[in-house]
Amino acid sequence: MKRTHPTSLVIVGLIGTVVGLLTDAALAASGHGVVVPPVTLSVTLGVIAVLVVVLAWPIRRAIRGTAPLRIDPFRAARTVVLAKACAVMGALLTGLPLGLLLFMLTRTVLGDTSSIVLTASAVAGGALLLTGGLLAEWFCTLPPDDPDSDRENRGPEPDASHSHA
Numbered sequence: 001m002k003r004t005h006p007t008s009l010v011i012v013g014l015i016g017t018v019v020g021l022l023t024d025a026a027l028a029a030s031g032h033g034v035v036v037p038p039v040t041l042s043v044t045l046g047v048i049a050v051l052v053v054v055l056a057w058p059i060r061r062a063i064r065g066t067a068p069l070r071i072d073p074f075r076a077a078r079t080v081v082l083a084k085a086c087a088v089m090g091a092l093l094t095g096l097p098l099g100l101l102l103f104m105l106t107r108t109v110l111g112d113t114s115s116i117v118l119t120a121s122a123v124a125g126g127a128l129l130l131t132g133g134l135l136a137e138w139f140c141t142l143p144p145d146d147p148d149s150d151r152e153n154r155g156p157e158p159d160a161s162h163s164h165a
Helices: 006-029 039-064 073-105 113-139 147-154
Strands: none
Touching: 006 073, 039 073, 039 113, 073 113
């Protein structure tokens, strides 16, 4: 499995930002209140980020050879998939409140300070989830294979002068 590419995370974050900005603009244009994320969103995203890193830590120890026990490969695969999902959702949940915040800050009359702080904390919570997912994914990355050890296992290289061209 390949690591999450930064371009895909940027695209997902930009999509979230545009959706957040357009959602608040549509709500304000129709006379409704703008979306203000609750503080529990930020806390929950931060807790999930810590949990995914904690789940990936034993896999990192096993990869580096410092763990006393072997890790089940299915557990490692599930953990890396969770890490990738957290990274992608972290990008989305960073972009979405960022769009909400951009809408709030571009108005001629600023809204309530608490709504701006809550929205900014939601951006921080999404960034924590993104960072935790990428860190956990890095923890689950296997080191590159040593090409010298493969050569020893295969035997001597065939002589180029005996090629059958």
